[in-house]
Amino acid sequence: MLNVKVDHVIESLSLSDDHLMRLSSKMSQELVRGLHQSTNDEAEIKMLPSFVTSTPDGSENGEFLALDLGGTNFRIILVKIQSGDSPKIQMDNQVYAISNELMTGTGTQLFDHMVNCLWDFLVERDMMCQLLPIGFTFSFPTKNLGIKQTILVNWSKGFTATGVVGEDIGQLLNDAINRKFKNFELKIMATVVNDTVGTLVSCAFDHHDTCMGLIVGTGTNMCYMEAQSNIELLNNHKTLEGEMCINTEWGAFGDNSGALDEIKTSYDIDIDRNSPNVGQHIFEKMISGMYMGELARLIIVDLSNKGHLFQSIDSNSLFYKSGFSTAFVSQILHMNDNCSQALGTTDIFKNKYGVTCSDEDMTKLRKICESLSIRAASLCAIGVIAVARKIIEHRGQRHLVVGVDGSVYRKHPTFKSLLINTTHRLAPELNIDFQLSTDGSGRGAALVAAVESRIQHIVTQ
Template sequence: MESILKSLYLSDLTLLELAGAMRREMDRGLAAKTNEGAEMRMLPTYVTGTPDGTEDGEFLAFDLGGTNFRILLVKLVAGEHKNITMNSQIYHISQEIMTGTGAQLFDHLVECLWDFLSEREITSQLLPIGFTFSFPSNHLGIDKNILLCWTKGYTASGMVGEDIGKLLNEAIDRKSKIRPLNFDLKIMAIMNDTVGTVVSCGYDDNDTCMGMIVGTGTNMAYMEKQENIELLEKKTPASEMCINAEWGAFGDKSESLKAIRTEYDIYIDENSPNKGQYIFDKMISGMYMGELLRLIIVKLISNGEIFEEIAPDSKIFSPGLSAAFVSHIVNFNNDNDQIRQCVARFGLIASDEDCNKLVQLCEAISKRAAYLCAAGVVTVAQKIAENRGPDAKMTIGVDGSVYRKHPTFAKLLHSKVRDLGGDLNVTFHETTDGSGRGAALVAAVECRLQNIRTKVPNQTEE
């Protein structure tokens, strides 16, 4: 037990060393000669503008980044009384579709879209689309990006190396031949959820220059000077562009994280669909947090250090522990009756000592994840401060279930950023819908920049 807790502890010195290594990878990713070999690819997104309050009309937003596909109809009202209203629906993505073919995946997405539009009887209007596609992609333009690799359990075949916008348009064409509907769809932008978070928070706070996701996965996007982005062929002097850092891949090719990875981290990676990829992500995100705890519990059980009473059909020996379980245990600290109820669902009978040990483990796992994120935030904030000046006000928009729902994660993150960041002026802005609202706002900004107007029908939005 003591050895495990020690292995999960990260000192400020260690975190600052990690921040230094991450900065080197950022610089490698921004340089044309070293980008391909960099762990953090620092991908240009071609998103250069944030909302200015003149955006008006109705826009569709797609959000795909986990086991759910969400569609939103977003209505923007411009002017002095600017306002945004949203009507959304969530559709489940089955394991069969996640691991099938790319055509099956996109046909399913379009089937969901047809259901969404038909149910709302939307006809005779242009519907610009902002598509949040939260997987590593190489952007070749605002509406053109190439999938680099799958994460989060997806393995749909025939998609890596393909243009996501093209695949979506082809699926729409296939569907429209079978069942035409009276509307015009136009894909305006394809982005990562972190980019959507930057733009979404930018609608409320003009100092927003970073967007971070800590949920099923984790990633960071931020505004970078175009002159520093060597991958860009055409640059606008003194202007910025949003960069998708893909920081989840930090540590993939180097030994930057080797000293702090535990045997449980290594086991998780080796038994994941994307072995050897997204090492940083697997030490932080909600997709792996519960499994990390489960592996540690199983090891302690085998050593006779925890849970002497175990039901014959206990589920603890099979994957299935979630990040929500970790959150619940931390939340129920000092309430052993509640903890006993939580573990009883997994066939475990907990003594007071077992409860105390479980709380210590969950707190240690949570703290490590928050501190690793803090090191990343400080690294990016220091880069922005170099670009904008040391006194620059920096707002970071944050979304994701771990950040929003874990009882102590946000507080731990904020505190450690202050410890590591010195005089950096960083403010955190929580958003509950960066990926959805942000996608629609990016589409709206693009419509404004391209002078595309959308027809707003007379209908009441929920």
């Protein structure tokens, strides 16, 4: 026993397998509600059609561009695909700055700047006379009306450029291309590629059984391939054949139904209360990198204030400042007992966090961080299982590959193994493989353009 209060906190973060499977069943119900026209409005998981209807099959060939705008950097990626028995892919990319003036000026200025960067990129590579399909990752709140028609709902991340909200992003990009390139042929094949969709498509190039795309980073989301006949949000859905990638936006699970209420701790409630989107994306706040470190900080401060952790804590300690990242959790979990004794926990925590930390304190910290990580991975696992079972309903496919990306999955020392092991323990009958995906917002966007070119029989050089 570590301490009655510490043990109580750890117990509040622990979920039994039975409880996890009940949550997975509830998520399964929400997936169905999101697909149905009559229940979509009140469904927590919105199941947004991406209009991406296929993944790479190995026959894609040629050169494709990806444009990636998600903040103060604008990235252009040239992707060269060589088909054959062992398809090969090469990437060449360049990053361009987006100034505050462009972020807050006019939409025309912003899109003209991006196209000027594209012009320079192609001139440098002597590629001005080629037909180059483009996939565009535009990481802002949007509404997809088709593979080449996406409407900006509102700006975020400090962008306020005028004349863009409510407009078709693909059309704005095409207009800017036409102003600059005039007689040169560039074709927008996929206006907006959600990074989760890009993660799925990028992984599918290497693993053809990939049918799910998972992001666990600053946020978390899942997409998967659904039968179009099941997507009631599509016109004449019952007559449609084949599949379409659905962007679930599963971070909102539990927002309205109260499905997560009984597992919320006082710390989860504080996280939500102090977030910019109170009452929204509850599931995401229990999993993602944006909140895991802050949850640890709130627990540590509470235990310290009650005398259950640290001999002393400086009043100016970082622990009293919000915004802890998941890197802190990773740091604690990386410190095994030998490492902590060799480096001196007192020195590390005194210098960086303004606390006096004993080896006993370190043991408590590790247990807290382990418990938060186990809970996050377990909740993610129940979502994977729910989506996998949804896919099996229409595919009958037993071998399912999940393409995964995100800083938590990549960098957290135990999250990957916890997610995989928990998924297999809870659903041993499902044959689910997890594969690390490569650059969904870049390579994935270009591959979406490549797949669309194949479908539409467009030949590139």
